[in-house]
Amino acid sequence: MNNDIPNTPTQRGNRKKQTLTENDLRNFYGDLERFRHPLNRQVIYTPGVQYVAEKGEAYWLIDAIASWIGSEEFNEAAAKDPRINNMHFWTLKLSDGNKASLYAKADSPDLPFIEQAIEFTDFPLQKIDIWAGFDGRHWTLYLPSEH
Template sequence: MNNFSKSDLAQFTGDDIRYQSLNPRVIYTPGVRHLAENAHAFWLIDAIASYFVGPTMRRAIASDDRLSTLQFWRLEVDDDQTACLYAVADKGIKPFIVQAIDYSDFPFDSIDIWAGFDGHYWTLYLPSEH
């Protein structure tokens, strides 16, 4: 990972370039791509994108309208290399998605990825790209 650090991600402040995930309704920004490439974590994009096609997401959006336009995703990695991916509507709100991950070699103890809906696509982006 050659000296890759979280501070490298701050250089991404938003642009018009987008990349397609495995889910045709989910795209992502150059900052998220840089993260995935350097952290060897395209699996993280796939994990997040997979939730946008299932009943869990539909139920969550039906119960909290805020989730229909903006979501806050976070990956937290523990010292034992287990991890948890979760998503919330806002800080202090109970997560509507929680996924335990048995093992992760993700290089940071946590990372935030936000998801915004433009009426057609969900875009995954770093907070600095907002």
């Protein structure tokens, strides 16, 4: 038995929470390594997004974005604005207490074409942007510094 792996809820609950800072995100730039989303196989993501998920304990954020890509709402918005089929921009923004909103835009001044209320999160940053670009085969999620 590996004693390094917590095996009771109490031990797991006492693990030190990962940390994530905005400065950490600046350390990521162009990389060829990709991770494939396990449920939406059309979605891949960069080491920077993987780092956010791991250190920010936010795999749920990748899951949320991946669940919207290809959804009925997404396809309807893309039919109205073809830019969405090539690239769009996701933002997670924390608000009152532990609430947040996740939204996607075709471009900066545009209104969101997808919005999701997050009732609870302990995500360590007040705001994060994740960009999504389509290469004809996959949607790649990446940090702005990785563009």
